[in-house]
Amino acid sequence: MQWNIRVLETPEEMREVEELQRLVWPGSETDVVPAHLLITAAHNGGLVLGAYGGHPPRLIGFVFGFPGLDMLPDGPAPKHCSHMLGVHPDYRNSGLGFALKRAQWQMVRHQGLTHVTWTYDPLLSRNAYLNIARLGAVCNTYRRSEYGEMRDALNIGLPSDRFQVDWWIRTSRVERRLSRNPRPTLRLEHFLQAGVKPVYEARRTPQGHPSPPSALPTLQGPLLLAEIPSDIEALKAADLSLARAWRFFTREFFETAFAAGYLVTDFIFEAETRRSFYVLSYGESTLGE
Numbered sequence: 001m002q003w004n005i006r007v008l009e010t011p012e013e014m015r016e017v018e019e020l021q022r023l024v025w026p027g028s029e030t031d032v033v034p035a036h037l038l039i040t041a042a043h044n045g046g047l048v049l050g051a052y053g054g055h056p057p058r059l060i061g062f063v064f065g066f067p068g069l070d071m072l073p074d075g076p077a078p079k080h081c082s083h084m085l086g087v088h089p090d091y092r093n094s095g096l097g098f099a100l101k102r103a104q105w106q107m108v109r110h111q112g113l114t115h116v117t118w119t120y121d122p123l124l125s126r127n128a129y130l131n132i133a134r135l136g137a138v139c140n141t142y143r144r145s146e147y148g149e150m151r152d153a154l155n156i157g158l159p160s161d162r163f164q165v166d167w168w169i170r171t172s173r174v175e176r177r178l179s180r181n182p183r184p185t186l187r188l189e190h191f192l193q194a195g196v197k198p199v200y201e202a203r204r205t206p207q208g209h210p211s212p213p214s215a216l217p218t219l220q221g222p223l224l225l226a227e228i229p230s231d232i233e234a235l236k237a238a239d240l241s242l243a244r245a246w247r248f249f250t251r252e253f254f255e256t257a258f259a260a261g262y263l264v265t266d267f268i269f270e271a272e273t274r275r276s277f278y279v280l281s282y283g284e285s286t287l288g289e
């Protein structure tokens with residue numbers, strides 16, 4: 001697939017971003033970020049990047065963020081706060097989400113910043129794979145019900161818990177992941193061969209749905225592999241109470257792991273077996289790499 005990515009600035013372009021939001025997050029008009037706010041952000045250091053594709057060209061993806069502040073012990077430090085990434089359903093899984101984040105990375109580096117943050121639902125396997133494995137973001141911040149009860153079709157039914165990820169955009173870790181020759185895909189067998197096993201086994205219901213363990217496992221060792229459903233949207237549609245059980249289990253798991261000093265540093269998605277795992281590392285050694 002082909003597309004062109006460019007900076008969006010005009011009211012007409014921002015209207016297209018409004019339209020695309022309605023398609024990506026259907027069902028809640030009040031959750032659409034309006035053109036006037038996008039323009040104001042864009043005129044004040046914010047970035048709205050759009051991808052155009054098809055014949056005639058139309059907006060097929062966008063990423064939106066604005067400058068923010070990290071509240072550090074020795075005072076506030078500037079960062080980029082990335083708020084939305086959306087790709088038209090017809091163009092998903094073609095690398096466009098990655099390309100938009102890569103363009104954002106280039107622009108934010110030009111602004112002289114080193115840190116980008118954003119939130120995403122840790123149970124969304126595709127987003128996890130993109131954010132953690134492909135882009136090299138890391139996470140040790142869990143936010144319960146970050147946005148309260150959400151009303152759009154993607155979010156309805158589960159508390160809006162989020163990971164807030166850290167993207168250290170000048171590190172060799174991130175540069176390597178964004179280079180034209182990224183590392184080979186990480187696989188479960190790489191860990192199994194090194195003696196690292198998942199810290200819990202997701203069980204299967206009689207209908208074949210993944211089900212979380214009933215108790216929190218013991219967390220020990222330098223690496224943890226934590227399984228999540230590979231398609232939480234399908235699980236929500238098939239069995240909402242099971243999807244909610246995953247939310248509450250993973251909430252407790254990640255909060256405990258982060259408090260104990262673990263950091264999410266990688267993600268494995270095995271397309272053949274449809275299994276997804278977070279990789280957590282003990283300590284903060286990978287943050288600055």
Ligand SMILES: CC(C)(COP(=O)(O)OP(=O)(O)OC[C@H]1O[C@@H](n2cnc3c(N)ncnc32)[C@H](O)[C@@H]1OP(=O)(O)O)[C@@H](O)C(=O)NCCC(=O)NCCS
Pocket residue numbers: 024083084085086087088091092093094095096097098099119120125126127129130134230231269276
């Ligand atoms: C999240 C989103 C922006 C990703 O865009 P995209 O263009 O599909 O992303 P990419 O194709 O660059 O990357 C997706 C990767 O996930 C992989 N993937 C697909 N299904 C997956 C799954 N179930 N689990 C893990 N990875 C999966 C794809 O193979 C691809 O990896 P690859 O490039 O190595 O092949 C898009 O799906 C979207 O708009 N979703 C709805 C809105 C949303 O959730 N926005 C983000 C939060 S604000």
